[in-house]
Amino acid sequence: MSTTPPVLAAELAAAWADIQRNHPELPDLAAPESLIGESSSACGSGLSFERLLHEAVHGIAAARGVRDTSRAGRYHNRRFLAVAEELGLVHPEEPHASSGFSLVTPSPETRRRYRPTIERLQRALKAYSAATEADGRGSFRGPAARHGSSGGGVRVKAVCDCGRNVRVVPSVLAQAPIMCGACGKPFRIPEAPVERPAAKAKEPEERVEAVAAVG
Known part of the structure; x- marks a missing residue:
């Protein structure tokens, strides 16, 4: 770099x-x-x-x-x-x-x-x-960089531990840390919450077997 x-x-x-x-x-x-x-x-x-x-x-x-x-x-x-x-x-x-x-x-x-x-x-x-x-x-630029999507020129919110935030282009933040002037710690882009997959419904055949076992 x-x-x-x-x-x-x-x-x-x-x-x-x-x-x-x-x-x-x-x-x-x-x-x-x-x-x-x-x-x-x-x-x-x-x-x-x-x-x-x-x-x-x-x-x-x-x-x-x-x-x-x-x-x-x-x-x-x-x-x-x-x-x-x-x-x-x-x-x-x-x-x-x-x-x-x-x-x-x-x-x-x-x-x-x-x-x-x-x-x-x-x-x-x-x-x-x-x-x-x-x-x-000589390097390949992906579609995000070429078309200015969130990986290119669109700003997102970056936060620091003291609660302050700035709007920054993610690729810029990746080049070098941006330090908070209040607490001295780097700004970071919060990770999106991970969605838990919904429980898989039982197959109809399994429900029939369970009813037969009870009877």
Whole structure:
């Protein structure tokens, strides 16, 4: 297995900490690995520092108790835009009909402020992409991975012993443990309860024999 995912997770955590230095109310990023390989059409596809800033807007909104989205998280409203502008993100156009102000982008000043962080994260992302392509070359990808089922890109709930939970892609969790920031133990996907097979009904011939024995 490639050692790149933990390196990329460390760079994601470092980039998040850089944002926190400018915005101290931003909560900690509990599981940076959960962002690797995950995409969201509502929050921008692909992983980048721009996507990280977008997630930081949601983090600050949550810390303030601000409802910044609607329609199951797809529509980003003006409260989202207000927090985004505090983080140096802009949306010069009118809101999109279905996603609202989701496609915010860093202003030139914001890009200059975070330039070293952006460059470090881009290098880590490039190395991760190269390692992923090398690991997958010549291997067979099953239907779950090809079609994005629960083994590919769909998130499921992972829990830790202290009761906290995160939504994570199973293949990402398989690459490296995701540690809980509260108790220090790894998140795990609960096993589905095993259903006990129903008792097999007796054959009609056996019931007839039992009645004959009693008579």
